Amino acid sequence: MRRLRGFAIIGGQATVALNRRDGMHHAQNLIICEHCDSVYQKRKLLRGQVADCTVCGAVLERHQWIGVDGQFALIVASLIVFVIANVSPIVTLKLSGMAEDTTLWGAVIAMWNDGAQIVAVLTALTLFFFPLSQLMIFAWVLWFARDGRRAPGFAEAMTALVRVKPWSMIEVFMLGTLVAVVKAHTYFDVVPGAGIWAFGFLTVLITVFSSHDARHLWDVTGDAKA
Amino acid sequence: MSAPPRAQELGMMSCHVCRLVTAYSEDPHAHCPRCHSALHVRKQGSIARSWALLLAAAMFYIPANVFPIMRTQSLSSKDDNTILSGIFELWRAGSPGLAVIVFTASIVVPMLKFIIMTVLLVSVQRSSGLVSKQRARLYRFVELIGYWSMLDVFVVAILSALVHFQILSRVEPLPGVVYFGVVVVLTMLSAMSFDPRLIWDNRKSQ
Numbered sequence: 001m002r003r004l005r006g007f008a009i010i011g012g013q014a015t016v017a018l019n020r021r022d023g024m025h026h027a028q029n030l031i032i033c034e035h036c037d038s039v040y041q042k043r044k045l046l047r048g049q050v051a052d053c054t055v056c057g058a059v060l061e062r063h064q065w066i067g068v069d070g071q072f073a074l075i076v077a078s079l080i081v082f083v084i085a086n087v088s089p090i091v092t093l094k095l096s097g098m099a100e101d102t103t104l105w106g107a108v109i110a111m112w113n114d115g116a117q118i119v120a121v122l123t124a125l126t127l128f129f130f131p132l133s134q135l136m137i138f139a140w141v142l143w144f145a146r147d148g149r150r151a152p153g154f155a156e157a158m159t160a161l162v163r164v165k166p167w168s169m170i171e172v173f174m175l176g177t178l179v180a181v182v183k184a185h186t187y188f189d190v191v192p193g194a195g196i197w198a199f200g201f202l203t204v205l206i207t208v209f210s211s212h213d214a215r216h217l218w219d220v221t222g223d224a225k226a
Numbered sequence: 227m228s229a230p231p232r233a234q235e236l237g238m239m240s241c242h243v244c245r246l247v248t249a250y251s252e253d254p255h256a257h258c259p260r261c262h263s264a265l266h267v268r269k270q271g272s273i274a275r276s277w278a279l280l281l282a283a284a285m286f287y288i289p290a291n292v293f294p295i296m297r298t299q300s301l302s303s304k305d306d307n308t309i310l311s312g313i314f315e316l317w318r319a320g321s322p323g324l325a326v327i328v329f330t331a332s333i334v335v336p337m338l339k340f341i342i343m344t345v346l347l348v349s350v351q352r353s354s355g356l357v358s359k360q361r362a363r364l365y366r367f368v369e370l371i372g373y374w375s376m377l378d379v380f381v382v383a384i385l386s387a388l389v390h391f392q393i394l395s396r397v398e399p400l401p402g403v404v405y406f407g408v409v410v411v412l413t414m415l416s417a418m419s420f421d422p423r424l425i426w427d428n429r430k431s432q
Contacts, residue, residue, distance in 0.1 A: 030247040032240035035362055036426040038230040039238060039247075055229055056362035056426065093388050095395065102387035107380075110387035116399040119407045123383050126376065155261040159243050166414065169373050169380075176380030179328055182320045183381065184388060187300075187395065218244050218260065 028219065031060055064216050071212060072142040078205045079135050085198035086128065091181055094189040103195060104128065104173075126169040131206075134164050141217060150221045161214050174203045232426070239267050269421040273347060276419040280343050283412035286405050287336060293402035296382045300395045308402060309333070309378060331377035332406070339375075339413045342368050343420070350424045358425050365422045372417060375410045379403055 031042050036056035045051060045063035053060050066074065089101035102110070104127055111120035137157045144151035151157060177199065181190050233239055237250040241258035248259060256265040294306035307315065309332050317325035342364050349361060382403045389397040 028246070030238070031245065032233045032238065032247055034240070034242070034245075035366070035422040036358075037233045037423045039233050039236055040230060056359060056422075058362065058366060090384065091388065093391075095391050098391055098394075100388055100390050102384065107383040107387040110390075111383050111399055114386055114398050116401075116404050118404045119379055119383065119399065122376075122407045122411070123380065126373075127380075155244075159261055159263055162243050166369075166372065166418070169376055172374055172376045173380050175327065175331075175374075176377050177384055179316070179324050179377065180381045180384040180388070182324050183316060183385065186319045188389075215243075215245050218246070 033058055033060055062211060062213065064212055066208075066212065068142060068145045068217075068220060071209070072139070072146060074205060074209050075135055075139045075142060078202060078209070079139065081198050081202045081205060082132065082135060085195055085202055088194035088198060090177055090193055090195035090199070091184075092191040092193055093184055094191065095187070101193060126167055127173050130164050130168040131170055134161065134168055137161055137164075138214070145217050145221050148220065148222055154221070158214065158217065165210075168206075170199065170206055171203050174199055234267065239265060241265055268423060268427075269419065272419055272421040272424065273351060276343065276416050277347055279412050279416035279419060280340065280347070283336075283409050283416060284340055286409045286412065287340070290402055290405035290409050293405065294400045295378065295402035295406060296385065297398045297400055298389075298395075299398070306400065309406070312378070328378060328381070331374045335371050335375045336409060336413060338371070339368055339417070343413070343416055346420060346425070353427070361425050362422060365417075365420065365425070368417045372414045373410065375413070376407070379407045379410070 029042050031040050032038070033040070033053040033056060035058040036053060038053055038055045040051075040053070040060060042061070043051070045061060047063055047065055049063045051060040051062075052058070086104055089103055089106075092099055092101035094100075108120050108124045108128075111117070111123060137160055141151045141154060141157050141161075144154075177196055181192070184190055233247075234250070238247055239250050240247050241261060241263055242265075243263040244258060244261040246258055246260045248265070250267070251265065254266065254270075257263065258265050291309055294308050295312065296307050298305040298307065313325050313329050313332070316328060346361060346365060346368075349356070382397075382399050385397045386399050389395055
């Protein structure tokens with residue numbers, strides 16, 4: 001991955017950029033580092049390039065290497081995998097002729113029944129509701145973005161995506177399942193179920209997808225009113 | 227190379243949610259013209275909120291480690307595991323590699339978050355201009371590792387759902403795991419309340 005330094009601008013240019021759009025007072029050709037407030041001129045990135053802030057080193061922008069259609073396809077695939085991950089058993093344990101398996105919801109219900117309701121809610125939110133709403137909102141905005149349009153409720157949807165992002169924890173769950181399997185393996189026969197493969201695949205899809213900044217959609221879609 | 231100008235000096239600000247650059251506004255109730263989210267130059271009450279959440283997390287971290295997080299029950303024995311004893315058991319009976327991963331996620335990561343957030347908050351309050359770049363890197367690190375401490379919570383959840391062989395064997399969650407989940411959420415909220423731009427606020431413009 002090639003690292004690029006952000007393009008510094010001088011004060012004068014920035015003022016011009018802001019004033020050109022009379023009355024509007026905003027500039028789409030500038031980017032401000034979220035971590036240190038430095039101002040840069042946006043520049044076109046090539047495949048694999050990442051623009052870093054020269055002051056604090058935070059990532060300003062990445063090249064968006066999958067088009068809107070591709071992103072939509074990825075989201076549809078993720079939704080399908082998400083359904084499989086949630087309805088199939090994650091693992092099956094066997095002990096002297098008895099077998100016990102669980103899905104993600106089995107784990108949530110077990111926590112609730114055993115008096116750890118806070119954890120049950122936390123698990124349900126971070127592994128089911130947040131990832132699911134993320135996927136559905138993405139599917140919604142991308143569906144319209146394919147024709148360069150902004151979906152109804154676009155602003156609210158984009159805001160929700162930014163807010164929900166840090167609270168989706170599928171990757172951590174993947175590793176957690178692995179630890180649980182090894183722990184259980186000492187006493188039981190462990191048979192991995194379809195759910196664990198689906199979660200693994202989902203982790204990969206989400207990782208690919210999250211290299212894309214959703215906020216890019218603001219730039220590739222037009223305002224319906226304008 | 228001269229450093230790039232800062233938004234504040236140029237009379238600009240950027241929306242947290244959609245990143246649109248707009249002209250600076252004094253109005254505390256200003257809204258982004260594009261996505262209608264609230265605009266503010268610096269997160270409001272950032273330091274106080276961040277401190278409060280961090281201290282609350284540190285307090286909950288004590289019961290999270292002292293109380294057992296799960297009970298393993300079988301015909302002959304009843305075993306209560308804390309986070310640390312679970313790690314030891316994993317080391318002995320399971321795989322040492324995973325024990326290291328769990329140790330990192332449940333002990334090292336929360337401790338690092340406490341230490342790093344304290345360092346960041348103290349240095350910002352003393353408006354230290356020292357090693358800003360390193361502190362900025364520390365902050366991004368805290369954001370990155372944020373949720374990995376949920377690992378052990380999920381392990382307990384899966385095991386208690388799986389191991390239900392009537393009288394033979396059973397795994398139950400115990401209160402420790404609840405405190406632990408709360409610690410993770412609080413530390414994440416604390417890191418989110420912190421405004422990394424404060425690190426650079428006394429940078430001299432060139």
